Amino acid sequence: MATGTAVEVVMPQMGVSVSEGTITKWSKQVGDQVEADETLLEISTDKVDTEVPSPASGVVSEILVQEGQTVEVGTVLARIGGEAGAAAPAAEPAPAPAPEPATQEAADESEAAAAEVAEPPAQPAEPVVPSENGKSFVSPVVARIASEHGIDPSQVPGTGAGGRVTKKDIQAFIEAGPPASMKASENVAAAAPPAAPQPTLASTPSQEPQAPGEGETLEPMSAMRRGIADHMRRSLDTSAHVTSAIEVDMSKVVAIRAKLKKEYESAYGVNPTYLAFIARATVETLRDYPWVNGELRGDQIVTKNFVNLGFAVELADGKGLIVPVVRNAETLNLLGMAKAIVDIAKRARDKQLTPDDVSGGSFTITNPGGYGTFHGTPVISQPQAGILGTYAIVKRPWVITDENGADAIAIRSIMNLTLTYDHRLVDGALAGRFLRDLRQRLQTWGESDY
Amino acid sequence: MSIARVAEPSGSLQEVKEWGLDREDLLQIYRNMLITRGVEERGHILYRQGKIPGSFYTGRGNEASSVGVAMAMGTDDVGTPLHRDMGVHITRGVEPWRILAQYMGRADGPTHGKDGNVHMADMNLGLVAMVSHLPAMLPVAVGCALAFRIREERRVAVAWSGEGAMARGDAHEGMNFAGVRQLPVVFICDNNQWAYSTPTHLEYAVEHLADRAAAYGFEGVVVDGTDVLAVYREAKRAIEKAREGGGPTLIENQTLRMEGHAVHDDAFYVPKELFERWAERDPIERYRTWLLDNADLTDEEEDEITGYVKKLLNDSLQRADESPQPDPSTLLDGVYATPEDLDTPHHK
Amino acid sequence: MSEKTYLQAISDGLREEMRRDKRVFVLGEDVGVYGGAFKVTLGFQEEFGPWRVLDMPLSETAIMGGATGAAMMGLRPVAEMQFADFVSCAWDHLVTVAAKQRWRAGTPVPIVLRLPSGGGFSGGPFHSQNPESSFAHIPGLKCVCPATPEDAKGLITAAIEDPNPVLFFEHKHLYRRIKGEVPDERYVTPIGKARIHAEGEDVTVITWGAMVYTAEEAAKAVDASVEIVDLRTIMPWDKQAVLDSARKTSKVLVLHEDTRTGGFGGEIAATIAEEAFEDLDAPVRRLAAPDCPVPFSPVLEKAYIPQVDDVVRALKELIEY
Structure with missing residues (x-):
């Protein structure tokens, strides 16, 4: 090769997994004449020792790597011909006379022209098509965050493609606090999590928020809070709410529960709560009072051969309420009921409820007694006809009559129960009988009743 | 001309005793052949009653070959029988009611409804469940033999195939490797002359498939597969040879598949005369004649055996029919093994 | 800890299991005298002998089928395909027999199949493929694809311990190019954890x-x-x-x-x-x-x-x- 351009000798790749090689011997020195394919040097790799034939005829103009040195595959070891130090620009690789593997790796290593040739036809991402105003597309995560914080994404400055609001944009917006002009959008609530009681947008209060007065702070309503507000208002507007109360001697239940508690906890890992007892007794009693478990649907009275029992559960942050439903509660015994209540309460607090878990209830129990209250007038969960309130069990002096008809005062565990019912469907006498029967079940709970 | 050795027919009672079979063994062979055919006949009836889903295969005509080989195996030996080898399952002790339950896809079949027909095996009885890709079982059996060789155990693996399966590469790779390493494996080729509808001259060009053994460096033997005692004798020789480190043997048992490939197939392509000719050599009838002529089989003994088999099959049928359908909730069970699954005698 | 190549880490893990457990053996083409096409089993035959490091005929079907049979008999075969691409020749035993045997017949098949995979060195269409998705699609098989020397050793150990057929995809481009600190002691990297x-x-x-x-x-x-x-x-x-x-x-x-x-x-x-x-x-x-x-x-x-x-x-x- 009588060109003025030097030919590079590179460390060949002696096997697909070999990444480096060691020069064991140079057979030629700088200034020596070498013929193409004549042995120029010897190398050693992890897999094999071999001689490297010269890629060209000419004078060895440079030796760049000395004997004993280990270098990566593709490293230039020497140059043949040309003027010392004036190697061919990498952009014009000599037509590979070197052993094949060497040129392969050399090409690999080279960041020059070849790479550009190799550039795959750029596969452009599907362009983000901005809609008319360039920012109306809301990504799933932005929609979710917007709904959780009651924000209208169209109010958020977007920095994404086509002015799209990115997750970072909306997070920054929330951190900065809402501007005064911010208004809760009706669109937002549409994306509310299914766990919230169905919000009816038409009645959502949509006053312009005003600037906070002295000592006040404003906080946007969450979608859930708006849903609750709407539902409560709608229920009171729909049903004729009346509440009746009754006192129940829970002594037997207290005694049986104390007995069962250990067994249930060790055998089934579940605590037989009073609520489970009451729920069991309620389901049994509802059998005899289908209207209490029923609903008004237009001009029709609907009764059901199942009891889908809702339980009002307070969310962990104290900022919301949800009513998950135990389906077909009539099929559950005491243990099953206790387990079902634990399960839905846990899933409610962990936000793991599905839409099916919070719909389709036929009757509801609410239990504000945990805080010591002894009476209340809960609001019916629409479209049901009644809601049972359970209250604190307290020890009270209680008049009992012994078998001889003599009265005495004893200390008994007493609980109040309320039934709030829709008087459009359920009359006061019916509600009274329902409460009486429920009380009877609880007061006469036997050890073998489940 | 044949390269493989052509085995002589079965001999006298005295000879048979020398091979290690006592009178009870001889009656056991007869019993097992009758049960084998009986199970398949009952299965066929169940199939036509709509109680067996899918397809249904029988091994009619192959009873001597399957029972004869299985009788020659040792307790600790293993095998990979195929769909014409019901006699192996019966001889190794698989209870007929479980086989009928398997046919019907019930929960008590060895595969609990997950697989059908003869795709089953009880590993505790030294049997490996076959797959539909029949010759695939040959390298598997060779692998079993490899394990025995590595552990230096005196155990033998028996690999079954048909003449059709011998055309696949698996057969070659398995036999070649077994020959190279002289592994303790015996290859049984049930040459029943028809691979579905394909006759032997379209499957291979050598005179006998057993001739191929020479190319793999071991002995080939051609045996009359309707002669249960000849099959037993050759299998016993080969198995004991393998046990002593003498390497593999390929035994070609010549039979005729007396029914279609499966119940849907009337085998119209098999010449009628061929069926008639081979019907005269029915392996069970042939063995019964031998027992009468050579072993003084009495009427009482025969009645006792046929009565036993009949009752066994009737009881089995009833028990299998009582087996529940599999529970759909078990569908995903066992897709992956757990470490506890390895807690078996095989995996110690 | 010591610095190891990805290849050395696999080799170390495998050797350690063979020392610990007599049931573990290696079979594949050129794995014995030659030490494997990539030298993963270099020196193994000297240490463990010709019946635990088996040079196999050029028969992927016999390798995979043999491993399947041996596994059913209680051994722990570690089979090697010289290149992952050649697993196509062993498909039947892997997919038809080994993957389904536990489910349908109750027989576990504890096999490791080592599969040198991946491209980047002009291996062409038959020495460069990454066929993992084909096997991830087969219920009953597990697929492991380590990237670091530490994971390569921990996962080969886990694969050998596992009671299922495990496909161990070792990337050829990483063999000698990637070095990293690898614990000297035995450890298991759990299969299924990112x-x-x-x-x-x-x-x-x-x-x-x-x-x-x-x-x-x-x-x-x-x-x-x-x-x-x-x-x-x-x-x-x-x-x-x-x-x-x-x-x-x-x-x-x-x-x-x-x-x-x-x-x-x-x-x-x-x-x-x-x-x-x-x-x-x-x-x-x-x-x-x-x-x-x-x-x-x-x-x-x-x-x-x-x-x-x-x-x-x-x-x-x-x-x-």
């Missing part, structure tokens, strides 16, 4: 094998905080780690060296869409080899295997979305 290769906030790359390093290089070239999830095993795969990262960054690139259509990335992308939809701030993107065989020419191969620049481009698109 590893966070780099923590980040803005965008996630889900990948495995050699692409971990391509992603790492690309991450340096973009002005964003990139989280790199090294899946390590793709069957079973660590869905939770993937979803956690997707929920964190809301933007995901799935990157693999295997071809795009039917590649395992599709399963990952679909799962994210199903289970983390409300956390996404951009469409899940896939970057994979195009749907053609692996080419021989270095120029073509570079166009085929996802390169750092390709990953940078995809990341930028996601970041700017």
